[in-house]
Amino acid sequence: MRRALVVEDQNLMRLALMTELRAGLRDCCVAGAQTLPLARQLLEQDQFDLVITDPGLPGFDPTSRHDRLHVVETIIEAAPEAAHIVVTGSDDEDEALACRLLGARSYVCKTGLAPGELRNVLERIDRGETPIRLSELDAAKPDVRFPTLTPREDEILAMMMRRKAGTKRREVFETMSSKTGINPASAEKYYKQARAKLLKLGRLPKGL
Structure with a gap:
């Protein structure tokens, strides 16, 4: 250990x-x-x-x-x-x-x-x-966490909210893939799931 x-x-x-x-x-x-x-x-x-x-x-x-x-x-x-x-x-x-x-x-x-x-x-x-x-x-952008999201969903939304201007969503999915070991398609799935949950709550932050 x-x-x-x-x-x-x-x-x-x-x-x-x-x-x-x-x-x-x-x-x-x-x-x-x-x-x-x-x-x-x-x-x-x-x-x-x-x-x-x-x-x-x-x-x-x-x-x-x-x-x-x-x-x-x-x-x-x-x-x-x-x-x-x-x-x-x-x-x-x-x-x-x-x-x-x-x-x-x-x-x-x-x-x-x-x-x-x-x-x-x-x-x-x-x-x-x-x-x-x-x-x-x-880097001094707001950092928001939502209790209804899973850790993976929370992580991909945080990365999406902190992306630099001009960065495409696909690039964020690839970055999450390299950091966590999941494939970009799975990262995109987590993003869509998280987005759907926030839309349902009426709490979708700007830029997502």
Whole structure:
């Protein structure tokens, strides 16, 4: 059984990341830590295969490059055999490269991180890649979830709502296919099912 640790002080984000890991890694036991001391304690007590860290932890200045890299370096040194992913809401390319030099396998911006994207990052790491995902100007779009939809239907609608101007639906179906392992026709089926449900409720968002 693989073990993963999520080091994130924001409760909702920590739980969301832990849920994403459980969904993407079925055989994985996931732990969470809110502070650097707690993370170090867990890393001393157990061996983890994957560690996800937000460098803006309590007790450190989230705007200080020195403090942020200190957090990342400390955690990587405490678990040198693990695969490390840095997640942040205030990303920049220079920091991403610095984290890579410290040993991080990936650098991911939390802004606009859609369901399934973390799983895609993990798959790329397994292939030996070191993916960097920075924020985009159009990432700050509303993120809506509807309780009547299945997780797959929710995911394809979220991707459709966040698509860039000019992106065709077919391209979104293909993107979902590559991220989730289903074929584009199945992705289209989920989209049509979700759309039909929202039309019935009279809650179809603009652009769908």
